[in-house]
Amino acid sequence: MSNDIDYRSVTCQASPNIALIKYWGKRNEELILPDNDSLSITLDLNDMHSYTTVSTSSSMICDTFYFDDIQQTKLSERMKKVLQEVRRRAKDNKIKFVEIRSHNSFPASSGLASSASAYASLAIALTNLFQLDNPQSTAAYLARIGSGSAIRSIYGGFVRWSSENECLSSCIYPAEHWSELRIIILIFNSSKKPVSSTDAMQRTRETSTLFQARLSTINDKINKLIEAIKIKDFNTFAKITMMDSSQFHAVCMDTYPPVIYLNDQSKHLIDLVHVYNQMDGNQIIKVAYTFDAGPNPFCFIRQEHVDEFLSLLKYFYPTMNDDVHKHVSNVNEKFSSINLPIMSNVLERIVLTKIGTGPKIIS
Amino acid sequence: MSNDIDYRSVTCQASPNIALIKYWGKRNEELILPDNDSLSITLDLNDMHSYTTVSTSSSMICDTFYFDDIQQTKLSERMKKVLQEVRRRAKDNKIKFVEIRSHNSFPASSGLASSASAYASLAIALTNLFQLDNPQSTAAYLARIGSGSAIRSIYGGFVRWSSENECLSSCIYPAEHWSELRIIILIFNSSKKPVSSTDAMQRTRETSTLFQARLSTINDKINKLIEAIKIKDFNTFAKITMMDSSQFHAVCMDTYPPVIYLNDQSKHLIDLVHVYNQMDGNQIIKVAYTFDAGPNPFCFIRQEHVDEFLSLLKYFYPTMNDDVHKHVSNVNEKFSSINLPIMSNVLERIVLTKIGTGPKIIS
Incomplete structure (x- = not known):
């Protein structure tokens, strides 16, 4: 693919987060709008992360997803929902198809759901690849519709996910604030x-x-x-x-x-x-x-x-x-x-x- | 003791109860007044019960308590509280001391707290022995100050323990009502x-x-x-x-x-x-x-x-x-x-x- 004249690619790493105040309950299933605010700590990338590369070129004939270098027979409904939203927001109408390659640095047995880091890294990579407007809030939105609490992995440090207005996330204090x-x-x-x-x-x-x-x-x-x-x-x-x-x-x-x-x-x-x-x-x-x-x-x-x-x-x-x-x-x-x-x-x-x-x- | 001219004795059997709506929280620790009404089923005496004999005579020199025929070195605080209330209510000022003999037909490993059946049988036996006024409500009161939910074992069938007014119990439906x-x-x-x-x-x-x-x-x-x-x-x-x-x-x-x-x-x-x-x-x-x-x-x-x-x-x-x-x-x-x-x-x-x-x- 990299021989294609218009081949472009972005890679992003994101890590899981652990909620101090838990998210439990959606008031809107489709948009994943939570019933309550939640607050979390994003973990150190060096210890565990998802690593996601997204690429596009005019020669691609469909969307593809590789997990741990193994091509998946189809994209999940949530992934399709994220790509649909990316296409809706993209100014460049020529965007056709996307290849997603993702893997995790930590095993499933780590006790951590990998969906937060996976969707956060996917959302940021896609936002960058297609240079979508308002990149931070767009990435947050995309991560959220992929997997609710993934929205909290868009930022480092202490992160609050709001249940009001646009239901986006924000960094309350950076990691350095409480480094011990x-x-x-x-x-x-x-x-x-x-x-x-x-x-x-x-x-x-x-x-x-x-x-x-x-x-x-x-x-x-x-x-x-x-x-x-x-x-x-x-x-x-x-x-x-x-x-x-x-x-x-x-x-x-x-x-x-x-x-x-x-x-x-x-x-x-x-x-x-x-x-x-x-x-x-x-x-x-x-x-x-x-x-x-x-x-x-x-x-x-x-x-x-x-x-x-x-x-x-x-x-x-x-x-x-x-x-x-x-x-x-x-x-x-x-x-x-x-x-x-x-x-x-x-x-x-x-x-x-x-x-x-x-x-x-x-x- | 039974040679004493004024020896009197009453034996009562009572069974444990199982709460359908649980009692949890006391608004008065001393009187054991519950925060909420509860509702229970009293179990069949034939399968499990406490068996309590109380006796009195003028020759007794102190209160005594035998559990499984073994004399206990002292009465529990709750038992003392019950006896104190009995003395307060008794018209006969000559009541001096009481002997309590109690045992359970079911082992501790039955998963059932025996305190409900033990205090219910004790309360009824004492009420009878000293012919206290308003025997049912008096027995209920005595059972309750002994061990909260014992008040529900005063009746058979489906029993409600009220958290209002005098916080007594009553039979809602007898056992025969739903015998299957x-x-x-x-x-x-x-x-x-x-x-x-x-x-x-x-x-x-x-x-x-x-x-x-x-x-x-x-x-x-x-x-x-x-x-x-x-x-x-x-x-x-x-x-x-x-x-x-x-x-x-x-x-x-x-x-x-x-x-x-x-x-x-x-x-x-x-x-x-x-x-x-x-x-x-x-x-x-x-x-x-x-x-x-x-x-x-x-x-x-x-x-x-x-x-x-x-x-x-x-x-x-x-x-x-x-x-x-x-x-x-x-x-x-x-x-x-x-x-x-x-x-x-x-x-x-x-x-x-x-x-x-x-x-x-x-x-």
Whole structure:
């Protein structure tokens, strides 16, 4: 294709994001307009990203999609929706077809949905390739109609996705603002297939009697969380984050039939974090957890406490796979006072990462 | 003691109850006044009961309590509170001391808190022994200050505990009203100690942002449930029961730190019940579940479906203990179409029972 005289190509990297205040519920299914504002942290590109190249030339005879260099028999409906919107917005009416090549630097078993980083990188690459107007808001719009929360991966740092007006996203604070923050992702081995979040959130909307009450708490929580981020008040940041995670799983439970994403390992980690935080008796929260639509915890922690927490994880989740706890040299015996069972061989992987600066256009 | 000239004794049997609409939250800790009305089914005395004998005579020199014929070193605070109230109400000022002898016909591993049947039988026995005024409401009051939901075991059949006025209980429909209803209790083997429900409900009150929204849904649910019981509409009965169970566990989850009573086995049973109910595609609900502050499900089912459901349980919860599935002759192969994992050796016991007619005074 690159021999074509009008061949053009753009590559973009984008990373997943983790919601501190969860998105759950669409008031418009087609345009993916959310019921509530959400707030997230975009992860570091160096640790995990989707890498998407889009190209076009007059000699292409159809749209094509390669995932991990394997041509897919057809484009998903969401991808078609994104391309349709690109064509509508493009001034150049000669745009015919597009080739999309995408892969992820992180395996599906990382516990992270790759759709956010995949659609964010696709949206930015397409916006650039066709030089669409208002590139940032256009990319945000395209990412959103591809996969709701992908809109939050359009920016780095702390990102808010608004549920009002045009329902776009914006960076609240850049990554550098709170550079000592770390994210530790625990991957528990679980073969359970999660309920599709699109179906589940629709069911929550239709059946949960607590859902509206959740919505009414969101803006106040977001304002308090933004203030905590502003002054780097980790205690408040941690508490709001954990409470919103629990509230999100509460409305999932209140759905009929109930949607239960947390498992026995999730529950153990929740108990462990609370006991650990209370251990020194000084009211200082060292670690916060949040859970998306799955059993794996995302933990937030300041750099200074990372070593101790990794040592705690090695104590309570010993495993025969030496690679899991490779960052820990020795186990701290002070954890033996914690009255919780030790769970052997349940932890498959630990990912240690930090806040990222956002997507990057390559060449 | 029985040689004493003024020795008197009363024995009462009372059974546990299972809440369809859960009690969760006290607006007065001392008097145990609940935040919301609750509705329950009292179980059959023949299958499980507490058996309590109270006696008094002028020669007794202190209050004594025997549990399973073993003298306890002291009475619990709640028991003292009950006795104090009995003395306050008794016309006979000569009442000095009381001996309490209590035991349960069912083991602690039945998944049922024995405090409801224990305090109900104690309250009725004491009310009779001392011939207190307004015996029914007095017994209800005494049971309640002993252990909140014990007040619902004062009556048989379907019982409502009001959160208004005097916060007493009443029988809505007697056991005979819906005699084909059966209750199947599954006991999963779990060594987890539950969080004390007294502490947990207080924490929910203080920290859950969804708790008030739950309270506002209760009366409407109770009215609909009573109507369903009236016309024996099992579908509506089942759906409201399951939804209130989930909503109760949702506000537990929304507590900080979260209170999680359900485990992986509970979740599996929930999924199994929903798949089973949808299997015939005829919108008829055959089984409903509810969970108290623990992982063991209480299932409601009409007599006509008991055999099939027991067979389903044998298929999905095979065990090496032949006693567990003793009621099932053969396994129905039609369940192989259900796409859920088979969980071996997780089920410890099945209790099959029905609605009971309420407490009984013996001799």
